[in-house]
Amino acid sequence: MDPRLGLNLHRNHWPTAPALKAHEAAGFAWVQVHTPPWPMLCGRERTRLHARALRRVLDTTGLRLILHGPDDLTAGTATHDRAFEGLLDYAYEARAELVVVHPLNLGLTDRERAAAEERSLVGLVDRAHRLGITLALENLAPVYPSEPRVCHDPLAVRDLVRRLGSPAAGMLFDIGHAHITGKLDTLKRCAGDVVLFHVHDNLGARLNGLDAPGVDPLRLDLHLAPGAGSLPWHRVAPLLREHKAPLMLEIEPSCRPGLVTLAETAAHVVLGAAVASAA
Numbered sequence: 001m002d003p004r005l006g007l008n009l010h011r012n013h014w015p016t017a018p019a020l021k022a023h024e025a026a027g028f029a030w031v032q033v034h035t036p037p038w039p040m041l042c043g044r045e046r047t048r049l050h051a052r053a054l055r056r057v058l059d060t061t062g063l064r065l066i067l068h069g070p071d072d073l074t075a076g077t078a079t080h081d082r083a084f085e086g087l088l089d090y091a092y093e094a095r096a097e098l099v100v101v102h103p104l105n106l107g108l109t110d111r112e113r114a115a116a117e118e119r120s121l122v123g124l125v126d127r128a129h130r131l132g133i134t135l136a137l138e139n140l141a142p143v144y145p146s147e148p149r150v151c152h153d154p155l156a157v158r159d160l161v162r163r164l165g166s167p168a169a170g171m172l173f174d175i176g177h178a179h180i181t182g183k184l185d186t187l188k189r190c191a192g193d194v195v196l197f198h199v200h201d202n203l204g205a206r207l208n209g210l211d212a213p214g215v216d217p218l219r220l221d222l223h224l225a226p227g228a229g230s231l232p233w234h235r236v237a238p239l240l241r242e243h244k245a246p247l248m249l250e251i252e253p254s255c256r257p258g259l260v261t262l263a264e265t266a267a268h269v270v271l272g273a274a275v276a277s278a279a
Helices: 017-026 044-058 078-094 111-131 154-164 175-180 184-193 233-242 259-271 273-278
Strands: 005-008 030-034 064-068 098-101 134-138 169-174 194-199 247-249
Touching: 005 064, 005 259, 017 044, 017 259, 044 078, 064 078, 078 098, 078 111, 098 194, 111 134, 111 154, 111 169, 134 154, 134 194, 154 169, 154 184, 169 175, 169 184, 175 184, 175 194, 184 194, 184 233, 233 259, 247 259
Parallel strands: 005 030, 005 247, 030 064, 064 098, 098 134, 134 169, 169 194, 194 247
Antiparallel strands: none
């Protein structure tokens, strides 16, 4: 199995040793765990205790750790910056290699807020570098049809990464999100800045009312297993095969096959010919 493959643990699940060992036995090398909400990250000592408990259970396996920060954590205000510093403390204690954050989750005209966020990120990225942590800045997509936001454009996220200009800041290219926003063609232009991929499928923007049995007819960000939606994996597989960044599967538990089947399916659908050549 490809050593870059990982699986997200649902945000409401605490990792147990048996669950993590099952992930590892299925062929996954990475696990992504969600941190507590941002207000809790402001409490430093409690944050450290929680992170140490996570590290203890991870030490029962050889899995490598990616942390997913709170979805609604946005640098640029005193309170959120304090929580962001708590997130870095958490990552350091848990010995995470990458930390997922959501920058530019702002309206297209909210320039002052974007500037404040970037000013804060400069200092936070510098602290992450001193701690040996890499921040992975993610392109997003609307969960349901809604107005566009800056973070829906992968190139805007890439450009922020480049302006930060630090080895502690890289791009997280979310393939499923790019499919929803019609931005898959930006993958080649972003590839050199990518430190992590999020991998999942969906039915795209569904502008023509496309639906499928058992799928919410309004929800766009479905987080299906690779191959279960309409994402053209044959277009992205060649680049993914050549890249070195981890491939983190983010699959909705209710749509997820067994762990072994999921790992094998991902290796075949996402990496394509790489599986055939290894067989």
